[in-house]
Amino acid sequence: DYTSMKRSLYLPLLTSLVLLVMVDAAPAQTRDTIAARDALGRLGIPAARVTLAVKPASKPYYRVRVARGGHMLVEGSSSVALVHGATQYLQRQGRLSLSWEGRRVAPISTMPNDDTGPVESAFALRTYLNTCTFGYTTPWWNWDRWSSEIDWMAARGIDTPLAMEGQDYVWRALWRDQGLDDATISAGLSAAPFLPWQRMGNIAGYRAPLSASWIEKKHQLQRQILARMHALGMKPILPAFSGYVPKAFADRHPQARIYRMRAWEGFAPTYWLDPSDPLFATLAKRFTQIYTQTYGPGDYYLADAFNEMVPPIAEDGSDARSAQYGDSIANSAATRAAALPAAVRD
Template identity: 25%
Template sequence: MNKIFSLLTLLFMLIYLPSQANDFKAVYELAGRHFPWLKGKVDINPLENKKQGDAFTIEVVQNRLKIEATSTSAASRALDWYVKHYAHQSISHMGNQIKNVSKLPLTNGKISQSSFVPYRYALNYCTINYSFSFYTWEDWEKELDWMALNGVNIMLAPVGTEMVWYNTLIKLGYSDQEAKAFIPGPAYTAWWLMGNLEGWGGPISNEMMQQQVTLQKKILARMDELGIEPILQGFYGMVPHDLKKKIADADVIDQGNWVFTEFKRPGIIVPTNKQFENVADVYYDELKKLYGSDIKYFGGEPFHEGGKTAGVDVPKVAQAVQTSMQKHFPNSTWVLQGWQNNPSDKILAGLKKENTLIIELFGENTNNWERRKGYNQTSFIWSNVSNFGEKNGLYGRLQRFIDEVYRAKNSEFGSSLKGVGIIPEGINNNPLAYDLMLDLAWHAEKPNLDKWIEDYTVYRYGKRNPKVVAAWKEFIHTVYNSPVDENGKVLYQEGPSESVFCARPSLKVNPVSSWGTRKRFYDIERFKKAVAVFISASKDFKGSETFETDKVDFLRQVMSDKADLAYSNMVKAIEGKDQETIKSSSSRFIQMLKDQDELLQSNSYFTLNRWLNQATQFGKGLPDAKLAMYNAKAQITFWGPDNNPKTTLRDYAHKEWGGLLSSLYLDRWNLFVERALAGQTVPPAEFYQMEVEWSKKADLYKPAKSNKKNLARIQQDILK
């Protein structure tokens, strides 16, 4: 009997226990990719959470990290929690703080954490292009690891939709050339998917489309392993504006132009028209062939940002879109953007609420969740944009993030709050803003920002330093403040304050981009003093990638602040028509721009070359490699189109990057000064032509080797 029992026990261990361990295989592999000192020292086991929702425990016992978790996502977050708060290490989009550890730091008993919301969300459609346009699998692997470590369990993932649409249009009778005319270039898919434009930046090759399909399959497989639900692109009625040429009885609503008169928008086939279902069937069949049928969430929405609804029964449109979605993917959820007046009350009226999820986008400035009464009691995720166009700039309304999340949680609409998330247009900036936002999900009670910042500095830089903590506490009251007017109303701002260095030159630069601002909502002198305090701790952080990256970013911001005064002095001199003063003031401004460029060239995170290298790797071996490079340059300069000098989109995604400052931006300002000395101005069309021509050049703008003495002089000048 004992032998039988022993055999059964052994069989249990050989079959059952390994299968349990394999549930967390992806987390073990994740740990090995980023924290090799943990290899062979981690044990992960299932955790039953009686309160429901995600939870984890961590404890170090006999030099082994013991994790219990309710899911793969919770286990990944547990790993990150230990690494950050006990080993004082971290990875980020702007540098990593990693070091070897032989003896695991103790946790002082078992630590328990749980998420008070089921969803931790990430990504904006725009992030796919402003940050990820030219990501290879190596880049995506790191991205997904970061998402998993920060607890993200639902994420926008529309990569590879180009081939879905290409195959759909071929089935609908379009030729190869006609189908490709609808599909945009690799840097512009976001605005196509949102129904804002078609074709711009293309046409792309079949090889490029297939490369994206292969990439997407890897992305989806890894997301599945890490417990992150993908949001794919649903069919919401968007079709080529000329669909009636192929399907005569299709009822297509012309959506006019996007951004005034610049881009012809795709049409919307009326979902109550019989042809809607036919097109939807083809689209979803093609999507299934490429990416499978186990998809639970879909994005995309009709009438986005000014779409036309005249003469349409909007509730029936919404109902038809969702019905079609669920026909092909039973019980799937439609994820909509809470932006401006979207989704309208009429759209919400036609939806099954149990299969609808809304992303509150602009939480740092608006309170749509409250104004719209919890989106009519529909499940929503509170998030913030924080960054538009991935422009450089220190920014993030940190206290506002905290206050609004917990105000929503404790409000009459708290039962509809199902998640928190990040939805930036660009994510390669301000790493603390994304850490804080995703961290909030794991705090049942409202955290104290000062305390949170102290902990952040420790895992960001590897150790506690009083000067660094003091500087950061000033930062949260300056560049990272949450400004309000005398009546307590939020001071509206779309992303960071812009740098005049990046502006198309004129005597009235305000703003740099059409929807940005140059106004500083903080005390620039107070901030500069805090930067000096931060830098005074440099000796304690020699060789620290994160400290050096932040140091460059802080100095860059101070220089950008100071440039406003230098620009103002130059404008006064030009208006005063004093040649000598024009020469001296413009010389000062130009030298500051050159110094800023040299500072930024010293760190790869702030170089044009990094972005262009991504485009080079992305296009390697493709017949349209040059197109990828052109997309990369066009997006960050004139944006598009290439036949409209009056475009309002120019410089929307400008970058204060080394290499860009010393090429296009310097050339623009030099021309401006040259004409000013001659008593002339430069017409916008001439600058536009410069921008288009610059975008066509093949130069990768490789940074020169840093001159330490010159950098020391630049730092000293910045902090004067």
């Protein structure tokens, strides 16, 4: 009848109007939504087609609703959740192809009405990269390449990536503090492709020296990397002191408990400071202080001690002090509290 026909005509229209009102009533842009919108724009997704809203929640989540005409309302628990939600939805609809090799965005104006409902992550934190991935070809990435990678991380829901660039600037400052000159410091730093293994204590000074211009370039790059990660609400994992010291430092401190490590894969031996030695806490604290002054504080730190190496411990396990090593490294609560300003740590 006439009444039923009116209902069948008006219900789809009413549904579309409700969705459009929801889009129009979305909250004003915040720093989080602006960062997410910028990332989506760099990925080629038209800003005019997307409305974003951050809604804090107990678990990371996103929700995508699509109104007639392909307008997307994306809500999520963070900037990363917004980018992840929008890109995941478009990829599943066949409207977006996103990879390291490039991206392609198809028109989204013809998408039907839809509502994903809340899509929760099973994990509180989603990390990415490891120490070694900052070697190989990564040392030659410029800011454009890193910018693309960080957007790729957000699209994959990564919110706790490693951020290992620029630390040689801090190491140089630390060893200057300890009385070593620049020539000695540079001679002890391995060439760029091998720096991850230097940082893990496998090698030292391999294909040295590391130039001052390289250290400065990486210093500036890390500032850009961290600024972009922080803008997206990420909590990057930062480097910490794990105990390895230059041979020149070991020579200056003959009374310190410093081990000459067993050679790794035929490379020259490296030197590791025992956490029970008072110098360990001094260096750990100072490294974190300098890092914080240079790049700002962090929430998470990485100290990698025995990568494919034999720890300096008796075979019968009698050297029990090594069991307390995890409580002594630079990202322990006590050392971090001593190194960071009260306004930051509290």
